[in-house]
Amino acid sequence: MDFLVFQVPMLTVQALLDGLLLGILFALIAYGMALQWGVMNIINIAQGDLVILGGYIAYFMYLYGIHPGWGVIVSPIIMYFVGIGIYKLVINKVVDRDLFISILATFGISILFMQLMNFAFGADVVLANSGYGTTMLFNNSVTLPNSKIFSAVVSIVFAVGLVIYMKRSKLGRAIRATAQNARAAKILGVDTEKVYAATFGINAALCGVAGALISITFTIHPYMGLPYTIRSFMIVIVAGLGNLPGVALSGMGLGIFEEFADYILGTEFRIGSVFLLLVIILVYRRFKLSRKREYLK
Amino acid sequence: MKIRNILITFFSAIAILFSTSVVSLAKVVGDKIILGAAISLTGKYSSNGVHTQNGYNMAVDRINSMGGIKVGGKTYKFDIIYYDDESNPKRAAQLAERLISQDGVEFMLGPYSSGLTKAIAPVTEKYGVPMVEANGASRSLFTKGYKYLFAVLAPANLYLDVAIETAVELNGGKGVRIAQAFEQDAFSQDVRLGILDAAERTGSEIVIDDKLPKELNDMAATLAKVKAVKPDVLVVSGHTKGALTAIRQIAEMKVDVPMLAMTHCDAAKLSKQHGKNSQYALCASQWHKTLTYKDDFFKDGMTYAADFEKEFGYDPPYQSAESSAALLVFKDAFERANSFDQKKVRDALAATNMQTFYGNIKFAPGGQNVDKPMVLFQVMCDDAGKCENKVVAPLKWASAELIHPIPKWSER
Numbered sequence: 001m002d003f004l005v006f007q008v009p010m011l012t013v014q015a016l017l018d019g020l021l022l023g024i025l026f027a028l029i030a031y032g033m034a035l036q037w038g039v040m041n042i043i044n045i046a047q048g049d050l051v052i053l054g055g056y057i058a059y060f061m062y063l064y065g066i067h068p069g070w071g072v073i074v075s076p077i078i079m080y081f082v083g084i085g086i087y088k089l090v091i092n093k094v095v096d097r098d099l100f101i102s103i104l105a106t107f108g109i110s111i112l113f114m115q116l117m118n119f120a121f122g123a124d125v126v127l128a129n130s131g132y133g134t135t136m137l138f139n140n141s142v143t144l145p146n147s148k149i150f151s152a153v154v155s156i157v158f159a160v161g162l163v164i165y166m167k168r169s170k171l172g173r174a175i176r177a178t179a180q181n182a183r184a185a186k187i188l189g190v191d192t193e194k195v196y197a198a199t200f201g202i203n204a205a206l207c208g209v210a211g212a213l214i215s216i217t218f219t220i221h222p223y224m225g226l227p228y229t230i231r232s233f234m235i236v237i238v239a240g241l242g243n244l245p246g247v248a249l250s251g252m253g254l255g256i257f258e259e260f261a262d263y264i265l266g267t268e269f270r271i272g273s274v275f276l277l278l279v280i281i282l283v284y285r286r287f288k289l290s291r292k293r294e295y296l297k
Numbered sequence: 298m299k300i301r302n303i304l305i306t307f308f309s310a311i312a313i314l315f316s317t318s319v320v321s322l323a324k325v326v327g328d329k330i331i332l333g334a335a336i337s338l339t340g341k342y343s344s345n346g347v348h349t350q351n352g353y354n355m356a357v358d359r360i361n362s363m364g365g366i367k368v369g370g371k372t373y374k375f376d377i378i379y380y381d382d383e384s385n386p387k388r389a390a391q392l393a394e395r396l397i398s399q400d401g402v403e404f405m406l407g408p409y410s411s412g413l414t415k416a417i418a419p420v421t422e423k424y425g426v427p428m429v430e431a432n433g434a435s436r437s438l439f440t441k442g443y444k445y446l447f448a449v450l451a452p453a454n455l456y457l458d459v460a461i462e463t464a465v466e467l468n469g470g471k472g473v474r475i476a477q478a479f480e481q482d483a484f485s486q487d488v489r490l491g492i493l494d495a496a497e498r499t500g501s502e503i504v505i506d507d508k509l510p511k512e513l514n515d516m517a518a519t520l521a522k523v524k525a526v527k528p529d530v531l532v533v534s535g536h537t538k539g540a541l542t543a544i545r546q547i548a549e550m551k552v553d554v555p556m557l558a559m560t561h562c563d564a565a566k567l568s569k570q571h572g573k574n575s576q577y578a579l580c581a582s583q584w585h586k587t588l589t590y591k592d593d594f595f596k597d598g599m600t601y602a603a604d605f606e607k608e609f610g611y612d613p614p615y616q617s618a619e620s621s622a623a624l625l626v627f628k629d630a631f632e633r634a635n636s637f638d639q640k641k642v643r644d645a646l647a648a649t650n651m652q653t654f655y656g657n658i659k660f661a662p663g664g665q666n667v668d669k670p671m672v673l674f675q676v677m678c679d680d681a682g683k684c685e686n687k688v689v690a691p692l693k694w695a696s697a698e699l700i701h702p703i704p705k706w707s708e709r
Contacts, residue, residue, distance in 0.1 A: 004522060014517075018517050022515075123342065134550070143550040218515055262518035267508065271512055
C-alpha cells in the first residue's frame, strides 16, 4: 500500500485526469457491447479481440506511412464488414439460443482471432506513433499526452453520433424496436436478421475505433484483448443494458478506479483490482444473467 | 451412433500416434549428429523463437560447410529436429520427452525463454541428456544442481548490475537513488534481485519498487511517481512491451531522469519503433556486433551480423547470436570428448573454455557462463533522427562515450 498519490496533490490530479480519459475510451467499447447484448442477447467474449484487430489496422496504416489518426475512420469501416462476416458465419446460428451457447461461440471466436492475429501479424508488441505531443498543466507537474485527449474526444464524437443515429435513422429505430421485442418487430415488418447483422457490424466498428485509439495511446499485441472484454463487461453490468449515460459514467468511474488502484496497490494489481471489483459488484447486485431483453433507450 | 464416433476418434488417435512414432531416429545416423530442440514457432514467444531457430540454423550450415565435426577420425554433420512448443511450458516438456524417448535424440538445444527452459531441464536431466541452451537466463536455472544443463549466456541477475555500478561511479562513488519497475516473471524478477544486490553493495537506496503485470500497457502511475520522487536511475524490465510502453510514456509525460536502464531494447526494436524518443536509453545486452571476440567459424561480430543479414534479411538480435554460439560449444565438446557417450560429452561440456564471436564461454558448476560479462549499449541518434545502439560499458568494449546525465526534455 502506497498513499503517495494522496500526499502529492498534483499526483491526485494526474491520476484523476488519466483515469477519466482512459474511462471514456473504455466506455466506447462497453457501449458497443451493451448495444449488441441488449439487441441480440449475446455476450461477446471476442470484444477485446475485435478491438485489437482494429488496432492492427491503424498500425498497418502507420507502417505504410499514413498517419494512424486516420485509423479512426478506416478501421471502423473495415471492422464493420468483419463484424457482418462474423455474424453471417457464426452468430446468426446462436442468436436465438441459450446465453451459454453464445458465450461459448464468442469464446471460440476470441481464441481463433488471437491465434490468427498472432499468425498473421507476429507476436511482437507494436504501437503507432501519432506525434501529437503533450499538454502540460500546472507548470509541467501534470502531463496529459495529447493522444489520450484525442482518444477521449474521438470516443465522445462516435458515441454521440451513434446515439443520434439510433434516434433518427430508420435502421436505428428498427434496432431499438428489435431490442424491445424481436417478435413483435418481426411481425410488424422489421427484417430482424438484417438488424442483427447491422448491430453486430456497428459493435465491431466501435471496437475498430477503440482499437485505432489504443494503438496510438498504448500498445497492441495479439493476446491483449481479454482485459478489454472484461472491462466492458464490467461497465455494462454496472450500468445496465439500456442505460447509455450509465455506461459513460461507469466507464469513467472504472478508469479512475483503475488508475487509483494502480497508485495505491501497485501496477501489478491493476487488472486484478478490476476483477475483484467485478466479483464484488456481481455479488452485491446478485446479478442474474437475465434472458429478458431489456429495452434499449 | 455415439459409440461409433468414440471408436472412430479412438482409433484415429492411435493411428496418428503410430504414424508419428514409427520413424525413430537415433542420436547419430550415418554421418549425422542429430540434435533435438523444442522452439516457440507459434504463440507469444514466436518472434524470439524464430530468432533462436535462425541462429541455430545459421551455425549448423556454417559448421557443416566448414568441415563438420571430427569424432573418432570420422567427420560428422549436425542436423536438428525441431518441434513447435507453442510458447507453452507444458507442451515444451512433452516435446522434450518425445524427442528423447521416441525420436531417440541424445543431445538437446534449448528452447526460447527462461520459463520454457525451466520446463525442459528436469526432463533432460532425468534422461541424462546434455542440453546446451542459449535463451534461459533465469538464476533459478543454475541453483537446482542440474548436471546436464549448460547456458552460454550470463545469468539474469547480472543484466543491469553494470548500470548501477556505472551510475554510482559517476556519482563519485556515493550511492544513488533508484526507481525500478519489473514485470512479475522469472526473468525480470531475477534482474530485480541483481539490482537489489548492486544497491546493497554500493549503498544505494531503492525509492520506488513497482511490479508490472504481464498484460502491461500503461505505466503512467509508476512514471508519475518517478516525476514526483526524482530518482537518479530508473530501471525498467518487462520484456518488449515494458520497453516500448516505458519509452512511449516517458516521452509523453516528459519524465526527466538522469539515467534510464532497460532490458529487451533490441528485441523491441526500440530505436525503430520510437526513433528519437528512445535516445539515451541504456540497454542490457548479452552481445553486440561491435564486440571484438573472434572464432574460426564466424570470424567476429561484424562478419556474423553481415552474414546473418544476408541470409535472413535482418540485423541479428543477441538471441540469434547466442543460439549460434550454442552449436559452436557442442562441436567443441564433441571433438574434445571424441565420443558420443552422453557422460563423456557432458564432462567435455563442463570443461569448456573457449572464445566464440559471441564471447568467452566457460561454465560454472551450476551451468551458467561465467566468462562473458553483459554489455550496456546506449541508443544514440543523429540530427536526422537515425538512431543506433552504441556500446558504452564496460569500458573495454565501449565504442562511444556514455552520455550522462540524460538531457532534460525541455532542452531536447
